[in-house]
Amino acid sequence: MTNTAHLLQLSSIGKQFGGLSALSDVSLHIQHREIYGLIGPNGAGKTTLFNVITGLYQPSAGEFQFDGKSYQTCKPHVLAKAGIARTFQNIRLFANLTALENVMIGRHVRTRAGVFGALLHDRTTRNEERAITERARELLYYVGIEKPARTLAKHLSYGEQRRLEIARALATDPLLLALDEPAAGMNATETASLKTLLQTIRNSGITVLLIEHDVKLIMGLCDRVAVLDYGKKIAEGVPEEVRKDPAVIAAYLGAEPEAHTSGFAPLASLSPLAGEDPGERVVDNV
Amino acid sequence: MEIFLQQIINGLVQGSVYALVALGYTMVYGILGLINFAHGEIVMIGAMLAISSLTALLGIGTPPLLALPLSIGLAMLGCMALGYSIERIAYRPLRHAPRLAPLITAIGVSIVLQNLAMMIWGREYHSFPQLIANDPHNIGGAIINDIQIIIFVLALAIMAGLMLLVHRTRLGRAMRAVAENQHAAQLMGVDINRVISVTFMLGSALAAVAGMMISANYGLAHYYMGFLLGLKAFTAAVLGGIGNLRGAMLGGLLLGLIESLGAGYIGALSGGVFGSNYQDVFAFFVLIAVLVFRPSGLLGEKLAERA
Numbered sequence: 001m002t003n004t005a006h007l008l009q010l011s012s013i014g015k016q017f018g019g020l021s022a023l024s025d026v027s028l029h030i031q032h033r034e035i036y037g038l039i040g041p042n043g044a045g046k047t048t049l050f051n052v053i054t055g056l057y058q059p060s061a062g063e064f065q066f067d068g069k070s071y072q073t074c075k076p077h078v079l080a081k082a083g084i085a086r087t088f089q090n091i092r093l094f095a096n097l098t099a100l101e102n103v104m105i106g107r108h109v110r111t112r113a114g115v116f117g118a119l120l121h122d123r124t125t126r127n128e129e130r131a132i133t134e135r136a137r138e139l140l141y142y143v144g145i146e147k148p149a150r151t152l153a154k155h156l157s158y159g160e161q162r163r164l165e166i167a168r169a170l171a172t173d174p175l176l177l178a179l180d181e182p183a184a185g186m187n188a189t190e191t192a193s194l195k196t197l198l199q200t201i202r203n204s205g206i207t208v209l210l211i212e213h214d215v216k217l218i219m220g221l222c223d224r225v226a227v228l229d230y231g232k233k234i235a236e237g238v239p240e241e242v243r244k245d246p247a248v249i250a251a252y253l254g255a256e257p258e259a260h261t262s263g264f265a266p267l268a269s270l271s272p273l274a275g276e277d278p279g280e281r282v283v284d285n286v
Numbered sequence: 287m288e289i290f291l292q293q294i295i296n297g298l299v300q301g302s303v304y305a306l307v308a309l310g311y312t313m314v315y316g317i318l319g320l321i322n323f324a325h326g327e328i329v330m331i332g333a334m335l336a337i338s339s340l341t342a343l344l345g346i347g348t349p350p351l352l353a354l355p356l357s358i359g360l361a362m363l364g365c366m367a368l369g370y371s372i373e374r375i376a377y378r379p380l381r382h383a384p385r386l387a388p389l390i391t392a393i394g395v396s397i398v399l400q401n402l403a404m405m406i407w408g409r410e411y412h413s414f415p416q417l418i419a420n421d422p423h424n425i426g427g428a429i430i431n432d433i434q435i436i437i438f439v440l441a442l443a444i445m446a447g448l449m450l451l452v453h454r455t456r457l458g459r460a461m462r463a464v465a466e467n468q469h470a471a472q473l474m475g476v477d478i479n480r481v482i483s484v485t486f487m488l489g490s491a492l493a494a495v496a497g498m499m500i501s502a503n504y505g506l507a508h509y510y511m512g513f514l515l516g517l518k519a520f521t522a523a524v525l526g527g528i529g530n531l532r533g534a535m536l537g538g539l540l541l542g543l544i545e546s547l548g549a550g551y552i553g554a555l556s557g558g559v560f561g562s563n564y565q566d567v568f569a570f571f572v573l574i575a576v577l578v579f580r581p582s583g584l585l586g587e588k589l590a591e592r593a
Binding site: 096105111 | 456470472473475
């Protein structure tokens with residue numbers, strides 16, 4: 001494989017649902033140890049893209065390479081083993097399992113004991129189980145969950161549940177951690193500590209892919225950002241550039257079509273509300 | 287008082303078998319949201335396999351104490367293979383179909399298995415070979431025999447083992463995770479097809495043991511025995527809260543007790559109009575009462591709508 005320089009490389013990914021084209025011709029690449037942001041209006045196809053690269057959906061067109069291997073149709077547990085872990089927009093913890101057990105499940109992919117191990121409960125199985133428990137406790141500490149490890153997941157606070165989801169994803173020893181709106185519903189303090197956590201995770205060598213609506217978080221955290229609209233990639237680059245990109249502003253605020261096709265002083269023409277400073281017409285509150 | 291004690295003993299023994307079968311229903315429901323109506327037939331085939339292999343083993347001169355565990359093992363293996371195949375052939379292709387489709391398929395599988403068993407083992411009753419002395423013991427005027435003691439103790443041991451498996455091991459954790467959320471479990475690297483297959487095999491192994499226990503207790507097996515037994519065990523699972531393992535155990539024991547006490551006293555209470563041959567009616571009274579007054583069962587949580 002040629003593209004080992006990139007951790008993840010999407011080539012012309014398309015996804016159709018019946019007649020609806022949720023993604024079309026999306027190509028992008030994510031480098032090792034990068035924090036990569038994916039933004040776009042509601043329904044732009046961000047979560048669909050996540051579902052494709054984590055194997056929940058099979059792409060209708062294109063393929064992607066991860067860590068030097070090509071994938072087109074692949075089961076989620078295989079991609080988990082390859083090193084892609086994710087969290088969900090709406091928290092999907094195992095509510096009736098304890099916090100510790102939730103993280104232990106994440107170790108499933110890196111452990112072996114099967115039916116016979118479970119039935120015989122031999123030494124290897126016991127040692128493996130002990131190692132899983134220990135690692136799970138470390139991860140709970142790492143993401144900052146201070147409640148007892150035996151607390152049922154459903155009894156954790158909202159912010160803690162989000163962190164627990166991250167701990168569970170980290171337990172799979174991922175190369176790429178894909179987070180679907182991790183800051184959704186968080187207050188400013190929680191968001192700030194989430195930002196610190198994500199930076200720590202990146203510094204530990206894990207690449208982070210992030211869908212987020214909190215533009216402040218995206219701008220302050222991401223190395224590069226891609227923007228999706230109607231299933232197409234309309235912009236990509238460092239946050240500051242993307243933020244000022246006319247196509248992006250149009251996608252978020254709904255511009256006159258000619259405003260950006262004519263290339264005619266887009267920022268100035270994008271002031272539907274008289275009296276506002278055109279400099280403020282950037283995407284910052286979506 | 288002696289009658290009461292006797293019915294309690296009978297009820298607990300019968301109930302522990304119901305519990306083992308109910309666990310099979312509840313495990314599959316917990317993971318797939320599917321009621322595997324073929325489960326009763328698996329119990330029947332377990333009983334038939336046990337009797338056939340036991341008879342064959344004894345026929346070639348195997349000592350009874352060796353033949354018994356061997357035939358249990360053979361019946362369990364046979365039923366595990368059967369449970370695995372049923373899931374693979376009949377249910378997996380319908381995993382994403384509307385829920386009525388697998389339900390009807392389950393009934394179809396049940397009929398197929400019954401007829402297969404009739405073709406293999408015929409319509410006649412098969413008797414369970416007498417292996418142990420089966421001495422009766424007298425407890426405060428009530429009688430309990432060796433086979434009943436073995437059934438009760440073995441059933442409790444198996445249930446305890448299953449609880450340990452589900453709550454203390456990696457496999458059990460994966461099962462609980464798949465039951466709660468298949469997508470999330472897959473993303474954690476759990477191969478859900480494997481977990482589902484294992485669940486079917488575990489349930490079928492329990493069914494095989496239960497089938498052997500029943501035929502040993504009554505001394506008989508018949509190709510049609512799985513139908514009523516399956517319905518009663520299903521009732522037990524619903525009574526305890528379907529999808530809940532502890533509920534299935536509790537429901538099984540309770541249903542055994544209700545049935546047995548009901549059969550013991552109905553004659554006296556109805557002035558001789560109804561006799562103990564009305565025993566089977568109680569299970570269905572219980573089913574109706576639970577569905578009307580507490581559809582989620584005794585230990586069940588609010589019944590979640592499952593896709």
